[in-house]
Amino acid sequence: MARPTPLSGFPELLPADRFAEQHVLDHLRRTFELHGFAPIETRAVEPMDQLLRKGEIDKEVYVLRRLQAAEGEGDAGVGLHFDLTVPFARYVLEHAGKLEFPFRRYQIQKVWRGERPQEGRFREFVQADIDVVAKDELPFHFDVEIATVMAEALSGLPVPPLRIQVNNRKLLEGFYRGLGASDPAAIMRVMDKIDKLPADAIRELLAKEDLDAAQADKCLALAAIRTPDASFADQVRALGVSDPLLDEGIEELAQLVSALSDVELDGVTVTADLRIARGLDYYTGTVFETELEGFESLGSICSGGRYEKLADDGRNVYPGVGISLGVTRLLVPLIARGHLTASRSVPSAVLVALIDEESRPASNAIAQRLRARGIPTEVAAAPQKFGKQIRYAERRGIPYVWFPAAGAGDPGADEFQRGQVKDIRSGDQVYADAGLWSPPPGDLRPAVITPLDTRGATS
Amino acid sequence: MARPTPLSGFPELLPADRFAEQHVLDHLRRTFELHGFAPIETRAVEPMDQLLRKGEIDKEVYVLRRLQAAEGEGDAGVGLHFDLTVPFARYVLEHAGKLEFPFRRYQIQKVWRGERPQEGRFREFVQADIDVVAKDELPFHFDVEIATVMAEALSGLPVPPLRIQVNNRKLLEGFYRGLGASDPAAIMRVMDKIDKLPADAIRELLAKEDLDAAQADKCLALAAIRTPDASFADQVRALGVSDPLLDEGIEELAQLVSALSDVELDGVTVTADLRIARGLDYYTGTVFETELEGFESLGSICSGGRYEKLADDGRNVYPGVGISLGVTRLLVPLIARGHLTASRSVPSAVLVALIDEESRPASNAIAQRLRARGIPTEVAAAPQKFGKQIRYAERRGIPYVWFPAAGAGDPGADEFQRGQVKDIRSGDQVYADAGLWSPPPGDLRPAVITPLDTRGATS
Numbered sequence: 067m068a069r070p071t072p073l074s075g076f077p078e079l080l081p082a083d084r085f086a087e088q089h090v091l092d093h094l095r096r097t098f099e100l101h102g103f104a105p106i107e108t109r110a111v112e113p114m115d116q117l118l119r120k121g122e123i124d125k126e127v128y129v130l131r132r133l134q135a136a137e138g139e140g141d142a143g144v145g146l147h148f149d150l151t152v153p154f155a156r157y158v159l160e161h162a163g164k165l166e167f168p169f170r171r172y173q174i175q176k177v178w179r180g181e182r183p184q185e186g187r188f189r190e191f192v193q194a195d196i197d198v199v200a201k202d203e204l205p206f207h208f209d210v211e212i213a214t215v216m217a218e219a220l221s222g223l224p225v226p227p228l229r230i231q232v233n234n235r236k237l238l239e240g241f242y243r244g245l246g247a248s249d250p251a252a253i254m255r256v257m258d259k260i261d262k263l264p265a266d267a268i269r270e271l272l273a274k275e276d277l278d279a280a281q282a283d284k285c286l287a288l289a290a291i292r293t294p295d296a297s298f299a300d301q302v303r304a305l306g307v308s309d310p311l312l313d314e315g316i317e318e319l320a321q322l323v324s325a326l327s328d329v330e331l332d333g334v335t336v337t338a339d340l341r342i343a344r345g346l347d348y349y350t351g352t353v354f355e356t357e358l359e360g361f362e363s364l365g366s367i368c369s370g371g372r373y374e375k376l377a378d379d380g381r382n383v384y385p386g387v388g389i390s391l392g393v394t395r396l397l398v399p400l401i402a403r404g405h406l407t408a409s410r411s412v413p414s415a416v417l418v419a420l421i422d423e424e425s426r427p428a429s430n431a432i433a434q435r436l437r438a439r440g441i442p443t444e445v446a447a448a449p450q451k452f453g454k455q456i457r458y459a460e461r462r463g464i465p466y467v468w469f470p471a472a473g474a475g476d477p478g479a480d481e482f483q484r485g486q487v488k489d490i491r492s493g494d495q496v497y498a499d500a501g502l503w504s505p506p507p508g509d510l511r512p513a514v515i516t517p518l519d520t521r522g523a524t525s
Numbered sequence: 526m527a528r529p530t531p532l533s534g535f536p537e538l539l540p541a542d543r544f545a546e547q548h549v550l551d552h553l554r555r556t557f558e559l560h561g562f563a564p565i566e567t568r569a570v571e572p573m574d575q576l577l578r579k580g581e582i583d584k585e586v587y588v589l590r591r592l593q594a595a596e597g598e599g600d601a602g603v604g605l606h607f608d609l610t611v612p613f614a615r616y617v618l619e620h621a622g623k624l625e626f627p628f629r630r631y632q633i634q635k636v637w638r639g640e641r642p643q644e645g646r647f648r649e650f651v652q653a654d655i656d657v658v659a660k661d662e663l664p665f666h667f668d669v670e671i672a673t674v675m676a677e678a679l680s681g682l683p684v685p686p687l688r689i690q691v692n693n694r695k696l697l698e699g700f701y702r703g704l705g706a707s708d709p710a711a712i713m714r715v716m717d718k719i720d721k722l723p724a725d726a727i728r729e730l731l732a733k734e735d736l737d738a739a740q741a742d743k744c745l746a747l748a749a750i751r752t753p754d755a756s757f758a759d760q761v762r763a764l765g766v767s768d769p770l771l772d773e774g775i776e777e778l779a780q781l782v783s784a785l786s787d788v789e790l791d792g793v794t795v796t797a798d799l800r801i802a803r804g805l806d807y808y809t810g811t812v813f814e815t816e817l818e819g820f821e822s823l824g825s826i827c828s829g830g831r832y833e834k835l836a837d838d839g840r841n842v843y844p845g846v847g848i849s850l851g852v853t854r855l856l857v858p859l860i861a862r863g864h865l866t867a868s869r870s871v872p873s874a875v876l877v878a879l880i881d882e883e884s885r886p887a888s889n890a891i892a893q894r895l896r897a898r899g900i901p902t903e904v905a906a907a908p909q910k911f912g913k914q915i916r917y918a919e920r921r922g923i924p925y926v927w928f929p930a931a932g933a934g935d936p937g938a939d940e941f942q943r944g945q946v947k948d949i950r951s952g953d954q955v956y957a958d959a960g961l962w963s964p965p966p967g968d969l970r971p972a973v974i975t976p977l978d979t980r981g982a983t984s
Contacts, residue, residue, distance in 0.1 A: 444561030
C-alpha cells in the first residue's frame with residue numbers, strides 16, 4: 067500500500083505533540099474537578115431531529131449510514147454531534163430523574179462538522195465544555211462561577227496570552243430598547259457584524275432599522291467601550307440611555323468583572339467588552355468570547371454564555387450557563403507552527419541498557435523496580451553497543467540510561483539492582499540502586515516546551 | 526420536547542459510574558506509560574478503502590455523508606473506524622518518517638460498529654489498545670512485553686477475576702502440518718469452532734479435510750490442553766507429532782507463560798490454552814483471549830496477538846504485536862448490573878455551607894483555600910437552613926460540610942478561614958482552618974465501589 071496522505075480538517079498529532087495536548091487536557095480536568103464539576107461523556111451521535119433543532123448549523127452535520135443497510139433502509143437516522151451543548155441538553159432531559167440539580171458537569175470530547183477546512187476550522191476537533199444547569203431557576207452567581215472556573219483553567223497554559231471578553235445581552239437589549247429601537251434583537255444582529263463591516267456600513271444597516279444618526283452613534287459608542295473592571299458602567303451611563311433591563315445587565319456584568327478581578331490569573335485577562343454579542347440566538351444574559359494574542363484571525367477560541375432555556379421537557383425548564391473551549395482550535399495552530407510540543411516522544415524517563423540478550427531478565431527486573439516507584443522506564447530493544455543504546459535514548463528524548471552491573475547473577479538478587487545511571491544530556495554518570503534512585507521530578511514526565519518562547523517561559 | 530429515550534447500543538453513564546470508568550482508564554494509562562508506551566489518538570474516520578481491506582467486517586461500518594452535500598456528491602468517502610488496529614497501521618505508514626522504531630503506543634478511543642446491539646456488543650464503545658511495531662523485524666521478547674503490560678494493566682481492576690488465555694498459531698499450524706494435514710489453515714478454521722459445535726460435528730468437519738479418526742482425536746486432544754505454566758509442552762509432545770514450526774511455537778509459548786508466571790498479578794491469571802485460535806486471519810504467532818469470570822457469555826474482552834505484517838508500504842514491512850481491551854464491554858455490563866460504581870456523583874470532597882447570600886465571597890474564599898491544596902470543593906447553591914445544606918451534600922455523596930465562622934469579617938482575613946467541618950457520615954464535627962485541614966486521602970476523590978462485592982473487596 068502506498069503512503070497514506072492526511073485527511074484535510076482531521077488533525078493528528080505525533081507522540082511528543084500529543085503529550086503537550088494531554089498536559090493541557092489534564093490541567094483542564096484537574097481544574098474542573100477541583101471546582102466540583104462532574105465528568106460526563108455523551109455518545110458521539112444524536113438523532114437527526116435533535117441536531118437540526120437549531121436551523122443554522124444543519125449544513126455542517128455528518129449523517130451516518132450503515133454500509134450494509136438493507137435496500138431502502140437509508141440513513142441510520144443519526145448524525146455526529148457538532149457541539150457538546152445539544153447532547154448535554156438531551157442528556158439532562160433523558161437522565162433528569164437521576165441527576166441532582168444544580169448540576170455542574172464538564173465534558174471533553176471530539177465533535178465533528180462537515181465544513182470546509184481552513185486554519186482554525188476543523189472537521190474533527192476536541193472541545194472542553196463546562197456548564198451548570200438547574201431546574202426552573204439558576205441564580206446569577208453561577209455565571210460568575212463559570213467564568214471563574216474557565217479563567218482558572220486557562221491560566222498557566224503553555225500558550226500565548228488569552229483575553230476573555232465578557233458582555234451581557236440584557237445590557238445590549240436594554241440599551242437598544244432604551245434608545246427607542248422597536249426591534250432590539252435586530253439591532254443586536256447588526257452590531258454583531260461590527261468586526262466584519264466598516265462603521266459606515268453599520269450606520270447604514272442601523273438606519274434601515276429606523277435608528278437616526280444620533281442613535282447609531284450611541285450604538286457605536288457603546289460597542290467601543292471596553293474596561294478591565296466595572297468602570298464600563300459609568301461610560302455606559304454617560305451615554306444617557308436608561309432602561310430597567312439595561313440596569314440589570316450593567317449590574318450583572320459589573321458583578322462578574324469585579325469578581326474576576328479578584329482571581330489570580332497567569333496569562334489570562336478578563337475584560338468587559340461591550341462589542342461582544344455572540345451571533346447565536348439562545349443566549350439571554352452573560353456572553354463570553356476569548357482571543358488568543360497573535361492568533362486573532364482564529365476567532366474566539368472559548369465562548370459561551372447564559373441561556374434561560376437550555377432544555378425544556380414540558381414540565382420543567384432547565385436554565386444553564388456554560389462555556390466551551392476549542393482545545394484543538396487553540397493547540398493545533400500552535401503545534402503546527404512549532405510553538406508547542408514536549409521534550410520527548412515517549413513517556414520513559416529511563417532506558418535500561420542491555421548487556422546481552424541473556425541478561426534481559428536482569429534489565430527487566432531493574433526496570434520493574436523503577437516502575438514500582440512511578441518512574442516510566444523501558445528496556446533497550448537490542449543489546450547493541452552502549453553508544454548505540456545511548457543514541458536510541460537520545461532520539462526519543464529519554465534523559466537517563468541505566469547500565470546494569472556487568473556479570474551480575476540472579477535478577478532477584480540485590481546487587482543486581484545496582485548499576486550506573488547516566489544523564490545523557492550532561493554526561494554525568496553515577497552509581498545507583500534501582501530500589502532507591504529517582505530522577506528529579508521535572509524529568510519524570512515529558513515536559514511541555516514552547517520552543518519559540520511565545521510566553522517567554524516554558525511550562 | 527418529550528423526554529428522550531436511549532439509543533440502543535450507545536451506552537451512556539451517569540456521573541458516579543463515569544468516575545468508575547475514569548478510574549479504570551487512568552489506571553490503564555498509568556500502567557501503559559510506566560512501560561514507555563506513548564499515547565496517540567487517531568481521527569475517528571478512515572477512507573472507506575482502508576476500512577474495507579479486511580473483507581469480514583465491512584457490514585459493520587458506519588459511512589459518513591455531509592447532510593448538505595451537493596447533489597450527486599454522495600458519501601464523504603470516509604467511515605467511522607471499527608477498531609484501533611486499522612487506523613494505527615495507517616498512522617504508522619503515514620508518519621513512518623517521523624516515528625522511532627520499535628514504536629510502542631497505547632490508544633484509548635471510541636470505535637463504532639453498525640451491528641445489532643446485544644449484551645456485550647455495542648455500536649459505540651471504548652477500546653484500549655497497546656501495540657509494538659517495528660520496521661522489518663520484531664523480536665519475540667516484545668510478545669512477552671505486550672502480554673506482561675496488559676496483564677499488569679488488568680491487575681487490581683475493580684472487576685471479577687480475569688483469565689488471560691494464550692496460544693501460538695505456529696504451534697497449531699506446525700501441529701496440523703506434522704499430523705499430515707494438507708491445509709493446516711483449514712484445520713485451524715475448523716478447530717476455531719470448538720466452543721460452538723459438539724465434538725462429533727468437529728470430527729465430521731475434520732474428516733472433510735481428509736483427517737482420519739486418529740488424527741481428529743489428536744486435534745481434539747491438543748485443544749483440550751491448558752496449563753498455568755510451561756508444562757503444556759510435555760503434553761503436546763506426548764501426542765507424538767513433530768514439526769519444526771511446532772517446536773518454534775512450543776518454545777515461544779513456553780517462554781511467554783514462564784515470563785508471565787514471574788509477574789505478581791491481582792485478580793488476573795494467565796494460562797496456556799491450546800484451544801485458542803482467534804478467527805481472524807492475520808495473526809501469525811502469539812494469540813490472546815481473555816474471559817471475565819461469571820461473564821463468559823460476553824466472549825473475549827481482551828484479545829490480540831502477533832501479526833508479521835501490520836503494515837507494508839512497498840519498501841518496508843512493519844511487523845507488530847498488540848492486544849486490545851474492550852473497556853466498554855468489560856465495564857458496562859458490570860455497571861448495568863450494579864456491580865460497579867463510585868461513592869459519589871461529584872468530585873467534591875467538601876461542600877462549603879453558606880450562611881447568607883452576602884457572605885458568598887467568604888464561603889468562596891474558604892473553598893479556594895481548600896482547592897489550592899488539591900481538595901475538590903464546591904460552595905452551597907443557596908443559603909438554606911444548614912440541615913438542608915447537609916442533605917444537599919448527602920444526596921451527592923459529598924463526605925464533608927464546612928461551616929464558616931458566623932459573622933466573620935473580611936474574606937481575606939485569617940480568622941475567616943476558620944470554621945467547623947463535619948463528616949456527615951459519622952456526624953463528627955471539628956474546628957478547622959481552611960489553610961491546613963485536609964480530608965483523609967481516601968476521601969479526596971470518589972472511591973470506586975463494587976456494591977455486590979464481586980471480588981470480595983472494594984478498590
